[in-house]
Amino acid sequence: MDPKIVNRLKEIVGPQWVTDDPWELCAYARAWSYEPHRRPDVVVNPGSTQDVVEIMKLANETLTPVNVRAGGTTNTGAAIPRQGGITLDMNRMSPPIELDEGSQSFTAQAGVTTYRAIKELAARGWKIPWRPEYGNAVTLAAWVNFNGMGVGSSVYGRVGDFLLGLEVVLPTGEVVHTGSSHFGKAGKFTRYQGTGPDLTGLFLESLGTMGVITEVYMRMYRIPEAMGQIDFAFDDEDSIQEAIRLLVEANISYAICVTDEQMCMTNRLPKAPGKWLLTMIAEGWKEEVDFRLRKGRELCIKAGGKEFPPDRPRAQWGSAASISLPYEPSRRQVSCGGFHPIHKTKEIFNAYNEVGEKYGLQRGMGWWTCGNYCNQFPIYVYNEETDMDMIFKAIKEVHTRWIEAGYVPDYPGPFPNMTPYIERSYLELYRKVKKALDPNNIMHRGMQPDVED
Amino acid sequence: MDYPKLNQYHLKIWNDQACGVCQRGPWTPYPPRGPAPDRLCPSWEHYRRISYSAQGWIQAARNLLEGKLEMEPRFVEYVYACNLCGSCCNSRCVINGDQVNIIKAWREDLVNLGLGPTDPWKKDAAGIEKEGNRFGRKKAERGKWAEGMNIPNSGELVYFVGCVASYREPALAKATAKVLKASGTPFAILGAEELCCGNPLNQSGQMKAFTEVAKKNVEALKKAGAKTVVTSCACCYHNLAFEYPKVLGQLPFKVIHQTELLARLVSEGKLKPKKSISGTLTYHDPCHLVRLGGKIIKEPRAVLQAIPGVKLVEMEAKGKVAQCCGRNPVEQPELSMTTGNNRVKDAQVAGANTIVTACSFCDWSLKRSAKNLGADIKVVDINQILVESLGI
Numbered sequence: 001m002d003p004k005i006v007n008r009l010k011e012i013v014g015p016q017w018v019t020d021d022p023w024e025l026c027a028y029a030r031a032w033s034y035e036p037h038r039r040p041d042v043v044v045n046p047g048s049t050q051d052v053v054e055i056m057k058l059a060n061e062t063l064t065p066v067n068v069r070a071g072g073t074t075n076t077g078a079a080i081p082r083q084g085g086i087t088l089d090m091n092r093m094s095p096p097i098e099l100d101e102g103s104q105s106f107t108a109q110a111g112v113t114t115y116r117a118i119k120e121l122a123a124r125g126w127k128i129p130w131r132p133e134y135g136n137a138v139t140l141a142a143w144v145n146f147n148g149m150g151v152g153s154s155v156y157g158r159v160g161d162f163l164l165g166l167e168v169v170l171p172t173g174e175v176v177h178t179g180s181s182h183f184g185k186a187g188k189f190t191r192y193q194g195t196g197p198d199l200t201g202l203f204l205e206s207l208g209t210m211g212v213i214t215e216v217y218m219r220m221y222r223i224p225e226a227m228g229q230i231d232f233a234f235d236d237e238d239s240i241q242e243a244i245r246l247l248v249e250a251n252i253s254y255a256i257c258v259t260d261e262q263m264c265m266t267n268r269l270p271k272a273p274g275k276w277l278l279t280m281i282a283e284g285w286k287e288e289v290d291f292r293l294r295k296g297r298e299l300c301i302k303a304g305g306k307e308f309p310p311d312r313p314r315a316q317w318g319s320a321a322s323i324s325l326p327y328e329p330s331r332r333q334v335s336c337g338g339f340h341p342i343h344k345t346k347e348i349f350n351a352y353n354e355v356g357e358k359y360g361l362q363r364g365m366g367w368w369t370c371g372n373y374c375n376q377f378p379i380y381v382y383n384e385e386t387d388m389d390m391i392f393k394a395i396k397e398v399h400t401r402w403i404e405a406g407y408v409p410d411y412p413g414p415f416p417n418m419t420p421y422i423e424r425s426y427l428e429l430y431r432k433v434k435k436a437l438d439p440n441n442i443m444h445r446g447m448q449p450d451v452e453d
Numbered sequence: 454m455d456y457p458k459l460n461q462y463h464l465k466i467w468n469d470q471a472c473g474v475c476q477r478g479p480w481t482p483y484p485p486r487g488p489a490p491d492r493l494c495p496s497w498e499h500y501r502r503i504s505y506s507a508q509g510w511i512q513a514a515r516n517l518l519e520g521k522l523e524m525e526p527r528f529v530e531y532v533y534a535c536n537l538c539g540s541c542c543n544s545r546c547v548i549n550g551d552q553v554n555i556i557k558a559w560r561e562d563l564v565n566l567g568l569g570p571t572d573p574w575k576k577d578a579a580g581i582e583k584e585g586n587r588f589g590r591k592k593a594e595r596g597k598w599a600e601g602m603n604i605p606n607s608g609e610l611v612y613f614v615g616c617v618a619s620y621r622e623p624a625l626a627k628a629t630a631k632v633l634k635a636s637g638t639p640f641a642i643l644g645a646e647e648l649c650c651g652n653p654l655n656q657s658g659q660m661k662a663f664t665e666v667a668k669k670n671v672e673a674l675k676k677a678g679a680k681t682v683v684t685s686c687a688c689c690y691h692n693l694a695f696e697y698p699k700v701l702g703q704l705p706f707k708v709i710h711q712t713e714l715l716a717r718l719v720s721e722g723k724l725k726p727k728k729s730i731s732g733t734l735t736y737h738d739p740c741h742l743v744r745l746g747g748k749i750i751k752e753p754r755a756v757l758q759a760i761p762g763v764k765l766v767e768m769e770a771k772g773k774v775a776q777c778c779g780r781n782p783v784e785q786p787e788l789s790m791t792t793g794n795n796r797v798k799d800a801q802v803a804g805a806n807t808i809v810t811a812c813s814f815c816d817w818s819l820k821r822s823a824k825n826l827g828a829d830i831k832v833v834d835i836n837q838i839l840v841e842s843l844g845i
Contacts, residue, residue, distance in 0.1 A: 019504070021528070023517075023531055024502065024509065026509070026516045026521075027504040027506075028503065029512070030508075032470055032473065033471075043504070045502060072503065073473050089501070089502055089503065091501050091502075091503075113491070115478075115482055115491060119491060131483060135477070135479060135482060136477035136482050137472075137476060384464065384468075
């Protein structure tokens with residue numbers, strides 16, 4: 001990188017907040033991802049929205065790629081630069097969150113972690129809908145960039161469903177506020193308004209390709225009086241699929257989470273009492289929770305489930321770590337996932353399982369529901385000796401079969417690259433919007449969907 | 454260049470998942486294990502870059518072992534930027550508690566290759582070599598604080614005083630001795646025969662010098678007839694109890710921290726705190742008493758709770774997950790200040806007007822930070838509180 005750019009960055013944020021030391025860049029070549037390691041040319045820690053504005057103007061003027069990251073707990077590869085350039089580490093922007101109890105909303109800067117938000121809200125009796133999958137390090141802005149989902153999505157939906165707006169620095173350096181706060185004296189109380197289409201959606205799930213999110217406005221909810229869960233085992237794919245269908249139709253669950261017995265074996269969990277394990281969680285007033293769990297129990301039994309014996313350990317849902325992180329040395333995992341309609345559950349599972357069997361891979365499958373559909377997240381395990389080409393071949397094969405089954409991916413690439421499967425007119429519209437916002441294609445350059453054929 | 458010590462950990466280094474738990478805490482920070490504190494790594498808190506966390510050092514180590522990086526002076530400084538508080542060792546990850554060991558192994562390789570340590574650690578080593586203490590103060594003055602106290606130089610229980618209490622904060626040493634005397638417990642000190650415990654040498658990878666110091670101290674303690682060695686400094690405790698056996702094998706005496714002894718003396722009725730202590734106290738757990746081998750959590754609290762009038766409040770990060778005090782005010786002054794400042798703020802959030810600790814370095818770092826912040830908060834050693842309550 002041109003030293004003049006590095007010097008200019010030091011002038012903008014202060015020299016201590018810029019590094020191009022190769023030993024420091026190594027950390028930024030990685031994320032919680034199996035992607036190849038790629039270093040940025042320089043790492044910058046902006047301390048304010050104005051810092052980001054100046055950095056983006058400089059990057060745009062010098063056509064320097066910019067990659068944004070914080071906790072780096074994503075397996076999308078979005079935290080890893082594809083073509084060097086500047087990596088913005090947003091962790092410095094983390095003052096206390098601002099609560100607006102009148103609007104039942106809060107504002108957090110880009111470096112505020114979901115865990116910190118949970119704690120700060122809890123101190124006032126509020127909460128965000130659920131605990132994000134990836135623990136302490138994930139930031140709210142990253143959560144928006146991925147449009148996260150998890151335990152609790154059954155009733156609350158994905159992040160976009162409780163997002164009220166954003167402050168974004170565009171790739172060309174302008175600051176935009178989306179949601180109701182962009183109008184007159186309105187506060188941050190709704191994502192939608194009568195001033196045109198929903199522009200928050202341009203940045204939601206964009207994996208950082210459309211701009212730098214510097215502030216997040218989000219709805220908060222009162223902590224419920226009670227929560228409870230029931231756990232059932234199922235012996236075949238038809239009955240688990242039916243149980244999910246019945247529970248979703250009944251609309252009584254805070255969360256519906258499923259794992260297969262392979263996951264228990266792979267992650268050394270207690271032996272599964274059936275081929276499939278289902279947890280239903282309910283929240284609300286105590287009487288309400290009792291009622292919902294009673295109904296859930298009836299529906300699971302109707303579908304052919306067997307309730308866990310009382311002494312059997314329950315799943316600690318609330319973090320993917322509880323089901324998908326191998327804590328042993330010499331084992332790693334790749335996870336690949338997506339979304340499928342409930343009636344495709346059996347087909348999605350069989351594809352993952354047969355591919356795993358074919359390549360002799362240790363594996364595990366889990367999913368949870370979001371409204372009327374499921375988010376599946378299978379893992380395949382590998383170690384230092386594993387032929388990675390074989391792993392990539394297996395992943396490609398499972399995705400190909402899922403595409404045939406009618407799933408959508410949870411991120412667009414890089415492996416496999418989902419661009420060829422996107423309807424042409426949709427892709428063209430995406431490219432026009434991307435070009436309008438980021439004329440020099442500096443944001444997360446190289447991320448899918450491909451901006452050129 | 455070869456890095457044989459570091460290379461012993463190559464599988465763990467390769468397997469690091471880069472998941473961030475060493476910066477911000479566990480993936481499951483919620484009950485039943487949690488709730489966990491939001492802060493974890495002091496270096497990350499200070500530098501705000503993931504490169505300054507176990508994840509950063511481990512990724513750099515991997516690149517070094519794979520031949521993608523070469524050591525150079527500023528890279529060496531980077532390897533010495535961690536304060537080895539061990540907070541990341543609590544994070545439930547594949548490195549499985551070896552984060553500190555990996556960085557120490559790397560530093561040892563650097564010393565063996567003639568590339569390390571960095572200047573402040575060399576200065577410590579020179580002081581220890583010449584005068585037996587990290588400050589380079591006169592060896593003969595080590596026991597000066599005890600003048601007039603009639604403490605023998607031999608006995609079954611030996612109080613290992615440490616450099617900070619011997620030279621910089623003699624009030625700590627005096628308070629410790631007064632409390633032991635008040636309990637009627639016979640004890641000795643080594644006086645000028647005591648050397649630095651070797652903590653700066655061990656931290657900086659100067660393992661040959663560390664081993665030499667360890668041997669001399671063990672010899673002196675044996676000669677003094679020690680069956681039990683008690684320390685008032687958590688760093689001395691850590692080195693004597695856990696690091697000496699690594700280089701010398703099993704020691705011919707038992708090593709305890711003074712809070713263990715105090716708790717026993719209080720429960721046996723040999724120490725009876727009488728005078729009421731007003732104010733709200735919080736206890737800061739020294740890293741070396743609660744992790745990296747130490748498990749001394751209940752004892753100091755039991756002692757404080759035995760003092761009349763004491764209102765003890767807890768900081769969120771306590772026990773095994775306690776935040777560091779800053780630890781190395783001389784070798785890493787800026788990091789130490791930020792870390793100490795954060796800890797003083799923790800105490801204020803807890804509503805305390807006094808921080809009690811049980812380590813000379815914690816006492817030093819926290820006092821420095823409290824002064825820097827202009828905080829209306831007192832920092833005292835547990836022995837000093839006891840002296841006040843015992844009225845001695």
